[in-house]
Amino acid sequence: MKKSENKGIGLLLLGIFIVGFFLFFTNNFYKSVWKKSGLEKAEEIRNYDRQYEMIVGSGKSEFWQAVYESARKTAEEHDAYVEFHASDMETGYDEIDYMEISIASGVDGIILEYNGEDALKNEIDKAEAAGIPVITIMNDAPDSRRQSFVGVNDYQMGQAYGEQIVRLLDENTKRILILLDSEKGDLEKNQLYSQISNAVLSQNNTEGIEIRAENLAPENKFDIEEAIRMIFQSPEGPPQILVCMDEMTTECAYQAMIDYNMVGEVKIIGYYISETIRSAVEKGLISVTCTLDAEGMGKDCVDALWELKQEGRANSYYNAELEFLGKEDLRKARKAVSAETAEEEE
Amino acid sequence: MNKKRWKDIPLARKVMLAVGSIMTMMLAINVILYGQVNKTIKRMDTVYSSNVNLTELSDSLQRVQEDLYAYLSVKSSDSLESYYRSKQNYVNLLDKLSSQISSNPSRLLEKNIKSMSETYASITEEAVTAKRSRNVEKYKELYDQSRKLYGYINFYINELNSQQFRNNSSSYQTLREMLEYLEISSLVLMVLMMGLGAMMLFGITKGMIEPLTNLAETANLVGKGNFNVKMPRTDALDEVGIVTRAFNTMVESLEEYIIRTKESMEKEQQMMEKELLMKNHLKEAQLKYLQSQINPHFLFNSLNAGAQLAMMEDAEKTCIFVEKMADFFRYNVKKGMEDASLEEELTAVDNYIYILNVRFAGDIHFTKAVDESLMDCRIPSMILQPIVENAVNHGIRNIDWEGKILLEITGAENQILIRIKDNGKGMSQERIREVLSGNSGEAEEQSDSTGVGMNNVISRLELYYDQKNLVEINSQGVNMGTEIILRLPRTGGKK
Numbered sequence: 001m002k003k004s005e006n007k008g009i010g011l012l013l014l015g016i017f018i019v020g021f022f023l024f025f026t027n028n029f030y031k032s033v034w035k036k037s038g039l040e041k042a043e044e045i046r047n048y049d050r051q052y053e054m055i056v057g058s059g060k061s062e063f064w065q066a067v068y069e070s071a072r073k074t075a076e077e078h079d080a081y082v083e084f085h086a087s088d089m090e091t092g093y094d095e096i097d098y099m100e101i102s103i104a105s106g107v108d109g110i111i112l113e114y115n116g117e118d119a120l121k122n123e124i125d126k127a128e129a130a131g132i133p134v135i136t137i138m139n140d141a142p143d144s145r146r147q148s149f150v151g152v153n154d155y156q157m158g159q160a161y162g163e164q165i166v167r168l169l170d171e172n173t174k175r176i177l178i179l180l181d182s183e184k185g186d187l188e189k190n191q192l193y194s195q196i197s198n199a200v201l202s203q204n205n206t207e208g209i210e211i212r213a214e215n216l217a218p219e220n221k222f223d224i225e226e227a228i229r230m231i232f233q234s235p236e237g238p239p240q241i242l243v244c245m246d247e248m249t250t251e252c253a254y255q256a257m258i259d260y261n262m263v264g265e266v267k268i269i270g271y272y273i274s275e276t277i278r279s280a281v282e283k284g285l286i287s288v289t290c291t292l293d294a295e296g297m298g299k300d301c302v303d304a305l306w307e308l309k310q311e312g313r314a315n316s317y318y319n320a321e322l323e324f325l326g327k328e329d330l331r332k333a334r335k336a337v338s339a340e341t342a343e344e345e346e
Numbered sequence: 347m348n349k350k351r352w353k354d355i356p357l358a359r360k361v362m363l364a365v366g367s368i369m370t371m372m373l374a375i376n377v378i379l380y381g382q383v384n385k386t387i388k389r390m391d392t393v394y395s396s397n398v399n400l401t402e403l404s405d406s407l408q409r410v411q412e413d414l415y416a417y418l419s420v421k422s423s424d425s426l427e428s429y430y431r432s433k434q435n436y437v438n439l440l441d442k443l444s445s446q447i448s449s450n451p452s453r454l455l456e457k458n459i460k461s462m463s464e465t466y467a468s469i470t471e472e473a474v475t476a477k478r479s480r481n482v483e484k485y486k487e488l489y490d491q492s493r494k495l496y497g498y499i500n501f502y503i504n505e506l507n508s509q510q511f512r513n514n515s516s517s518y519q520t521l522r523e524m525l526e527y528l529e530i531s532s533l534v535l536m537v538l539m540m541g542l543g544a545m546m547l548f549g550i551t552k553g554m555i556e557p558l559t560n561l562a563e564t565a566n567l568v569g570k571g572n573f574n575v576k577m578p579r580t581d582a583l584d585e586v587g588i589v590t591r592a593f594n595t596m597v598e599s600l601e602e603y604i605i606r607t608k609e610s611m612e613k614e615q616q617m618m619e620k621e622l623l624m625k626n627h628l629k630e631a632q633l634k635y636l637q638s639q640i641n642p643h644f645l646f647n648s649l650n651a652g653a654q655l656a657m658m659e660d661a662e663k664t665c666i667f668v669e670k671m672a673d674f675f676r677y678n679v680k681k682g683m684e685d686a687s688l689e690e691e692l693t694a695v696d697n698y699i700y701i702l703n704v705r706f707a708g709d710i711h712f713t714k715a716v717d718e719s720l721m722d723c724r725i726p727s728m729i730l731q732p733i734v735e736n737a738v739n740h741g742i743r744n745i746d747w748e749g750k751i752l753l754e755i756t757g758a759e760n761q762i763l764i765r766i767k768d769n770g771k772g773m774s775q776e777r778i779r780e781v782l783s784g785n786s787g788e789a790e791e792q793s794d795s796t797g798v799g800m801n802n803v804i805s806r807l808e809l810y811y812d813q814k815n816l817v818e819i820n821s822q823g824v825n826m827g828t829e830i831i832l833r834l835p836r837t838g839g840k841k
Contacts, residue, residue, distance in 0.1 A: 009352075011549060015542035019371060022538060023378060026531045030382050030524065048447040051457075081447050083454065091501070101498045104465040105458045 050080035052305060053102040055095050056113040056137075059086025061247040062274040063294050064113075067137070070298030071111065078306050080108065087115075099123035103130050109305040110134045114141040133308045135301050148304040150297050150318040157322065158195020161243060161269065164288055164324050165200050168241055168267050169209075175239035176200065177231065178213040179249050196243070212239075216249065228252045232260045240267060247272040250289065254280050273325060282334075284327050293321035353582035357554055360584070364550045368543035375539060379532045386521055386528070399442065400507045404500060406436040407463070411496045414470050418477050418489055429474065433467060440464075452513070455506040459499060466495040557586045561593055573601040629809045646675035667704050670697045678728065685810070686727035687838070688720055688755065688762070694731045695753065702738060710738060715754040723762055724838035726810045732803050733766050733830055741770025741828055762834045769827040778819045811835055 052075055056064045064086070072082045085098040093101070095112065096119055102110050103126055110127055114120060114136045121144040124134045128145040140149040165176060178196055193213040200211055216227050228249070232238045238260070244250040250270035254277070257266050263285055270277050270289035280286040300318040307314040325333075355363065413429035416422075440463050443456040469492045476485035560577060567575045576597060577590045649672040656665035674697040677690065692714070699712045712734075734751060742749025747769070754765040773781075784801050807816045811834065820829040 012546060015546065016371075019375070019535070019538060019542065022531075022535060023375065026535070027378070027382075029527070029531075045448055045450045045453070048449070051447040051454075081449055081454070091505075093501075097498070100494065101458070101462065101502075104495055104498065105461040106465065 046076075046081075048076075048079055048081040050075075050078070050108040050309075051105075052080055052082045052109040052111060052302065053085060053098065053105075053107050054082050054111040054301075055085045055087075055098045055102070057087050057095070057115055058246070058248060059084065059089050061272070063247050063272045063292070066294035067298040067301075070295040071302045072298075074299045074302040078302065080302070080305075082111070082302065083107075095120050096123055099127060103127050103132060106130075107132060108309070111137055111301045111305070112141075112146075113137050114139045114144075114146075133305060135304050137297060137301055147308055148301075148314050148316055148318065150300045150304065150320060152292065152320050152322050153317075154191040155195055156319075158192045159199060160322050160324065161192075161290070162196045162199020164269050164290070165196065165241055165243065166203050168269070168287055169200070169203065169206065173209055173240045175210045175212065175236075176241040176243065177239035178211070178243040178245070179228075179253070180213050180215050180245055192245075210239075224248055225252045225256075228256050232256045232262065238262060238266050240265070241269065242266055243269045244271050247274055247277070250286070251276050254286055257285070269324075278330065281325065281327060282330050288324050288326045291323050291325055293323075296321060351582075353580075353584060353587065355584060357585050360550060360554065364546055368539070368546060372536075372539055372543075375532075375535050379528060379535070382528055383525065386524055389517070389521060399439075400503055400510070403436075403439050403443075403459075404503045404507075406432065406439050407496065407499060407503070410436050410467075410470065411492070414473065414489070414492065417474065418485060421477060426474070429470075433470065436463070437467060452506060452509050455502055455509065459502045459506065462495060462499050462502065466492060466499060469495060554586060557590060561586075561590060564597075565593065568597055568600070573597060573604070633806065633809060646672060646678070649675060667701070670700050673697050674701060685724045688723045688725060691725060691727065691730045692716065692721075692753075692755075694728070695734050698731050698734060699751075709749060710742065711748060711750045713750070713752050715752070717755055717757050720755055720757045720762055720836075722838060723757075723836055725762070725834055726806050729803055729807065729832070730764065730766075732799065733832075736800050737766055737768040737770065737828065737830070740773075741768035743770075745770055745825075757836065760836050762832075762836050764832040764834065765829060766831075767827065767829040770825075771828075772824050772826040773819065773821040773828050774824070775821075778821060781819060782817065807832070807834070 052071075054068055054071060056067075058064055068082065068084045072084075075082045085093075087094040087098070095115055096117070099110065099112070099120065100123065103123075110132055112120075112124065112134055114124075116139065121141050124136075124141060124144040124146050127134050128147075133147045134145075135148045135150060136144075136146045137149070138151045140146075140151065140153075142149075161178075178193060180192065196213075197211045200206055200209065214227075214231075216224050231242075238257075242253050242257075244253050250268065250272065251274065253266075253268050254270070257263060257268065268286045270281070270286045273281070273289055273291050277286060277289055281289050297318075297320045300320070304314040304318060352360075409432040410429070413425060413432045416425040417429050440460055443460045444453045445457050445460050446453055447457055448454050469488055473485045473488035473492060476488055557577070557580075564575050564577055577594055579594075580587050580590050582590075649668050653665050653668040653672055656662075656668055674694060677686075677694045677697070699710060702710055730753070734753065737751050738749075742751065750769050752765070752767045754763075754767070756763045756765075781800050782804070784804060804817050808814055813835070816833055818831040818833070820831070821827065
């Protein structure tokens with residue numbers, strides 16, 4: 001009698017336990033789903049004191065993403081939020097529109113990749129007039145009222161590119177084509193171009209080498225690709241050395257080289273190091289690629305804005321580190337990284 | 347024990363408790379599930395209400411722009427008023443937007459919309475002022491600016507709307523999944539609860555029914571006469587416990603009762619045997635007692651001596667007399683203990699009459715009519731002589747006429763009929779009843795009798811045959827004589 005009663009109580013407790021457990025489980029699951037459904041609320045939302053805008057041309061490039069990421073992190077330290085805009089986004093708005101929006105929104109600072117348009121200069125001046133400091137990045141608008149510039153100057157850049165080209169010169173080199181960033185004004189274009197050609201032509205045995213610069217002026221984003229294919233399809237054939245001045249151009253040139261089976265015949269000097277470019281360099285398909293310190297640039301922009309706010313003035317020029325990476329450099333870097341991770345694992 | 351155990355709770359309350367607890371659990375689960383469903387549905391409502399707000403905002407913005415245009419182109423006071431109204435309405439709507447610089451894209455969009463709208467409002471305001479002051483260049487330029495901003499704001503509102511819609515549709519998706527999940531989980535919970543409830547109810551009813559079933563089986567066994575089976579002891583205070591204990595008590599007392607009955611039956615048997623034995627003993631004792639009343643040893647020996655003396659003196663008559671007396675007493679002594687043949691009894695009667703006739707000088711006329719075939723029949727000894735003596739002493743003694751006594755013995759199939767009749771004083775009916783019932787008190791008067799009275803005779807006859815009404819006494823009244831009839835069962839002798 002006692003035994004069976006204990007058994008009954010045990011059964012009852014077990015049942016209650018099962019139901020309770022199930023309820024607990026359901027409730028927990030429910031809560032987790034609830035949280036998930038309330039994503040925008042559950043996410044760690046932070047409110048900031050200041051709002052900066054970053055307006056660039058190519059939002060999809062890894063380089064600009066890296067710059068933005070660094071800027072955002074730096075800004076966070078100063079209780080500021082950086083909003084990212086790019087003219088190639090689906091919105092159909094260009095830099096001028098974003099400038100106007102930013103001015104109308106009364107933001108606390110603008111980081112702008114200047115594309116050489118005069119109208120954009122006016123917007124910079126308008127922003128400054130409205131008390132919004134503007135920092136140009138990558139390409140400068142020296143005769144505007146912008147507060148600071150973060151980037152490499154063309155003189156430096158031309159010198160560096162020239163060096164790399166000289167290294168790649170051989171007896172087969174007849175033509176060198178420099179694909180300049182379309183948005184640069186004539187002055188800068190000339191500066192960069194003249195530096196490169198000076199550097200090349202100052203070498204021995206360079207007579208007869210044709211150095212040409214082509215300005216890619218894209219109406220839309222497919223233009224670059226089309227222009228590069230045109231170069232490869234031209235009757236005299238592609239140049240022996242092809243110098244690219246941005247990420248997109250590099251990737252397009254690389255793709256065209258493979259498609260037209262010109263590996264080895266065309267040497268590409270790339271720009272920046274996206275995943276595609278990295279693997280191409282490691283395979284030796286792209287001879288060398290130029291990288292800019294994206295992190296440093298992002299940080300410099302925000303720091304400049306912060307200094308302006310704190311002290312009322314900032315450096316007018318922040319130099320960005322420029323580095324050319326070849327096959328060996330990447331391998332070394334990879335080894336160093338793997339060694340580091342291995343060490344960490346130990 | 348203060349604590350009430352489960353088995354002490356009455357059955358009805360047990361069932362109520364079980365069902366009640368299951369129902370409570372069901373209710374709790376339902377409440378929780380409904381709470382979750384309710385929360386989810388409320389959430390779904392808010393998902394859509396936020397979109398409605400944005401549409402309203404965008405409509406309001408459009409009205410501001412239209413009214414501005416209307417005023418700038420027509421400059422009517424109506425359109426101005428309408429512009430102010432719609433602008434106010436728009437500004438009011440703006441209040442609901444967040445003005446926080448937030449990492450949340452929607453919030454940031456809200457903030458941007460709000461700041462831009464404020465700029466927009468001030469620009470439209472300026473445009474209206476410029477129109478009033480007829481500054482054509484300025485209001486044209488401001489209108490262009492406002493249009494541009496209008497476009498941006500609208501774009502942002504759409505952006506926010508689509509962002510919210512994206513969020514919401516993903517929320518909606520998860521909410522839907524959640525509802526589906528809730529459906530399943532509630533179903534599972536219900537099934538689980540049902541199973542558990544059924545198990546609980548089964549357990550509880552089994553706990554209640556099982557003892558009853560056992561009880562019924564045990565009762566059946568008891569009904570078949572097996573008193574050794576018993577329900578296991580229980581101290582439960584519920585109805586089943588009570589019935590079980592009552593049943594056990596009943597079985598115990600039934601058993602006890604049966605044992606007692608058996609015992610008493612045995613006792614009765616023993617007592618009956620004892621009683622019979624006692625009766626026998628009593629009879630024997632009575633017999634012995636009655637016989638001991640007749641104590642003729644000494645007399646009989648003396649008479650023998652007297653007869654011998656008379657013989658020596660040649661007194662023949664005396665000798666016969668004394669011999670007859672001796673015979674009479676010898677018979678008395680010899681047969682005192684046992685029964686005798688009818689012949690021997692008749693001899694004793696003859697001897698007695700002879701003695702009396704010697705004593706009373708032949709006054710007694712005694713006649714016998716005897717069926718000789720009955721002479722060998724056995725009857726108790728010392729029966730006839732006392733009756734004859736009684737007839738002499740109470741019947742014919744002291745009468746004026748000649749006394750006669752008749753002894754008649756006849757036989758029937760199983761009976762010996764002995765009739766002793768005198769023509770003496772007779773007996774009253776009262777006296778006859780007294781004699782027959784044994785209350786005659788004759789012993790005191792019988793100073794010269796042989797010692798055996800009617801009482802004794804009747805008692806001995808009854809004891810011997812273990813039968814009553816053997817003796818019948820008839821008398822017609824005073825001086826009409828008495829007749830005594832003995833109807834004795836026939837034993838011994840030829841039939």
